[in-house]
Amino acid sequence: MKTGCIILAGGAGTRMKSEKPKVLCEVLKKPMLGWVMDAAEDFGFDVTAVVTGYKSELTEEYVRSRGEYPTYLQTEQKGTGDAVKRAAAVAEQTDIVCVLCGDAPFIDGDTLRGSLEQHKQSGAAVTVISAEVENPAGYGRIIREGGKFLAIREQKDCSPEEAKICEVNSGAYWFDSKALLEALPKLSTKNAAGEYYLTDCIEIIGNACAYKSDNPDIVLGANTRQSLYELNEKARKKVLYGLMEQGVSFITLDGIIISPDVRIGCDTTVFPNTVILGNTEIGSGCEIGANSHIENCTIGNNVKLNNVQAYSAVVEDNVTVGPFAQLRPGTVIRRGVKIGDFVEIKNSDIGENTSVAHLTYLGDSDVGRGVNFGCGCVTANYDGINKFRTEIGDHAFIGCNTNLIAPVKVGENAATAAGSTITKPVPPNSLAVERGATRIIENWEKNFKRKKKI
Ligand code: UD1
Numbered sequence: 001m002k003t004g005c006i007i008l009a010g011g012a013g014t015r016m017k018s019e020k021p022k023v024l025c026e027v028l029k030k031p032m033l034g035w036v037m038d039a040a041e042d043f044g045f046d047v048t049a050v051v052t053g054y055k056s057e058l059t060e061e062y063v064r065s066r067g068e069y070p071t072y073l074q075t076e077q078k079g080t081g082d083a084v085k086r087a088a089a090v091a092e093q094t095d096i097v098c099v100l101c102g103d104a105p106f107i108d109g110d111t112l113r114g115s116l117e118q119h120k121q122s123g124a125a126v127t128v129i130s131a132e133v134e135n136p137a138g139y140g141r142i143i144r145e146g147g148k149f150l151a152i153r154e155q156k157d158c159s160p161e162e163a164k165i166c167e168v169n170s171g172a173y174w175f176d177s178k179a180l181l182e183a184l185p186k187l188s189t190k191n192a193a194g195e196y197y198l199t200d201c202i203e204i205i206g207n208a209c210a211y212k213s214d215n216p217d218i219v220l221g222a223n224t225r226q227s228l229y230e231l232n233e234k235a236r237k238k239v240l241y242g243l244m245e246q247g248v249s250f251i252t253l254d255g256i257i258i259s260p261d262v263r264i265g266c267d268t269t270v271f272p273n274t275v276i277l278g279n280t281e282i283g284s285g286c287e288i289g290a291n292s293h294i295e296n297c298t299i300g301n302n303v304k305l306n307n308v309q310a311y312s313a314v315v316e317d318n319v320t321v322g323p324f325a326q327l328r329p330g331t332v333i334r335r336g337v338k339i340g341d342f343v344e345i346k347n348s349d350i351g352e353n354t355s356v357a358h359l360t361y362l363g364d365s366d367v368g369r370g371v372n373f374g375c376g377c378v379t380a381n382y383d384g385i386n387k388f389r390t391e392i393g394d395h396a397f398i399g400c401n402t403n404l405i406a407p408v409k410v411g412e413n414a415a416t417a418a419g420s421t422i423t424k425p426v427p428p429n430s431l432a433v434e435r436g437a438t439r440i441i442e443n444w445e446k447n448f449k450r451k452k453k454i
């Protein structure tokens with residue numbers, strides 16, 4: 001049996017007041033459409049297609065970033081029924097089609113598998129996934145008679161009695177492909193919104209079932225910034241509680257935002273005001289935060305990051321960084337390294353047990369093991385046109401306020417004297433001094449005349 005999935009992502013989302021399509025509005029820094037695509041990927045459909053519409057180029061760009069998915073363009077937003085019509089080719093290629101809403105991010109693979117099971121057993125031609133919610137406002141209501149599922153009534157078309165029903169349509173359905181293809185041409189715009197409602201397929205097909213999920217969250221969608229905030233808050237708590245189950249500690253959840261794809265090992269503690277995003281993996285026994293932003297990083301075990309910004313960097317075991325340090329893309333910090341305050345490292349490899357303790361910039365550098373940087377060292381990697389690399393051998397000692405003008409190489413066990421500007425290679429085991437001789441001018445007259453504060 002061949003399965004297809006059509007994700008509806010064409011709507012403008014006027015109430016969101018955004019320049020971008022609503023489905024690209026983010027929950028925990030991931031577009032809502034991305035969450036829905038995750039659920040589809042988890043299920044593993046034979047074909048998954050996305051219907052785009054409003055500002056389709058933006059939606060298509062996101063879809064492309066996720067892989068090879070067919071997209072269908074809905075030129076005018078004439079309703080969910082019309083959107084599915086655009087992607088009718090999916091039904092033509094498959095036996096069974098699942099329709100999902102790109103603005104309902106909490107649908108998941110388990111719910112899809114459970115509902116498909118019921119769909120097959122019941123013999124229904126269409127199964128809608130529903131749930132009981134506290135506040136049904138805005139959702140289509142599930143109309144039953146004597147328990148039997150008859151129809152979905154949109155909020156705008158509900159009688160006052162129907163409006164009180166709390167079982168609502170999640171916007172996710174299973175259709176036998178043939179029944180869907182037969183029903184789509186029969187949809188009309190005779191309703192309060194003047195749109196082609198996909199939900200009318202239930203009455204048209206007749207042989208319909210509702211799969212009531214135990215998890216009311218799966219229906220939650222966001223049409224406004226307020227509900228987007230509520231989804232964020234719900235997702236945030238869910239991710240943090242999930243991490244606690246895996247042994248991650250939080251003393252407080254204040255200001256902690258961790259996106260759903262982040263993996264963290266046991267006995268790691270995350271401190272307040274810390275944001276961890278993207279494809280980030282953190283090992284066990286770490287202290288992350290406070291006030292840190294970690295994005296697309298791989299962090300080892302027993303690492304301490306205090307007031308750190310880190311982007312696309314790798315940090316190995318037993319490293320401490322911070323406070324007030326930045327690791328920029330392409331940086332690898334090897335085991336046992338100590339990085340202190342006001343240090344920035346970009347596109348560099350810092351060898352084991354090296355210490356970069358204070359006020360230093362290292363860019364485009366390859367640094368060996370056991371190197372010591374004094375305070376205020378700078379690799380001058382950019383001449384305004386090109387970038388050059390600096391190479392520093394094992395156990396070198398870089399004196400305070402050294403400028404290393406790249407391309408330049410400092411050999412193993414070599415040292416630079418404090419205040420030196422190094423432009424030539426420094427051979428191993430040698431000391432490079434680049435410093436004017438001190439001149440003493442005694443009894444300097446101005447000094448006597450200067451007004452001194454007591
Ligand atoms: C829809 C359902 C409602 C259900 C709710 C669940 C209909 C008529 N109503 O209402 O029963 O409770 O979802 O969230 O289906 N879209 C298009 N093209 C269009 C219109 C919409 O691609 O012309 C897409 C939107 O981008 C969105 C999805 O379809 O991702 C749902 O559309 P939306 O307008 O948000 O429907 P709701 O009013 O929420």
Ligand code: CA
Nearest residue numbers: 103221222223
């Ligand atoms: Ca919606």
